Amino acid sequence: MPAAALSTGAVARRLGVSPTTLRSWERRYAIGPARREDGRHRRWTPQDIARLELMCRLTAQGVPPAEAARAARDGVPAAAGPAAEGRSPGGPNALPLGEVRPECRGLARAAVRLDAPAVEELLDAALAEHGLVTAWEEVIAPTLHAVGRKWASAGERYVEVEHLLSWYVSSALRRVRPAPAPGQPRTPPVLLACVPGEQHSLPMEALAAALGERGLAVRMFGPALPADALHEAVRRTGPRAVVLWAQSRTTADRALVRSVAGIEWGLRGARGHSALFLAGPGWAGAAPDVRAGRLFGLRSAVDTLDALPPGGSAP
Structure with missing residues (x-):
């Protein structure tokens, strides 16, 4: 042959x-x-x-x-x-993908056909073959971005494609099993949350799954966590790091960043604070007047958080 x-x-x-x-x-x-x-x-x-x-x-x-x-x-x-x-959405209306992996084109074709079984099977195959980080960066994220661009340029069309693809991506990420906890003293978790008003949670779901693969404890709070609930979650969990996601500038609240940066937790005389990181395009261009790190890309974000000391520290 x-x-x-x-x-x-x-x-x-x-x-x-x-x-x-x-x-x-x-x-x-x-x-x-x-x-x-x-x-x-x-x-x-x-x-x-x-x-x-x-x-x-x-x-x-x-x-x-x-x-x-x-x-x-x-x-x-x-x-x-x-x-x-x-x-x-087929033919000349196909998603604008550019130069991508063949698996990415296949996933896009299945999504625009609303072929849910194929989408599910292709996502599982990509995760199994390439690993979570590579599958996210080279197959899943480019397809999601192409759907978003198509939706933005076509009015209300293709909304159903984005919803279907997002649902099955979220489901596939939750099927990724975390690594067994290492045989050492339990370390504080990494707290992941979307800021109030922010509904785009898939990048945080990918980060949660990738950290779990590394054996790191994670607390994922999903989209649009209210500010009071965020503050309470930080105090109660004493995380080694807090990651705040903002997709757009309208949700990137710098006053919230300042308030989270000032949270201390733990017993009197042994108070601690968490490393604080900002992720997502909403934070671009205007850094808050507190010490907060920035995370860019899933692979580097996992490496950065994995390298933090167990007790957390300023980025």
């Missing part, structure tokens, strides 16, 4: 469909690989993949699968139904 021939799993990740879907298409519509390796294993050549790509585009535009398969086998584009014309 030529070196370019790919396995069914690799083709599925590239196209954003599940391997089960590819096998179903082969069985129902005779749109399978031209040859098999050793008579058993499917190996897809570039010509086979080109036919599948055409079928994916047509089905995303609303063409019935049987008709799309016929057109893909013949190499003749089929006409989309009137209900799909001008509204479908």
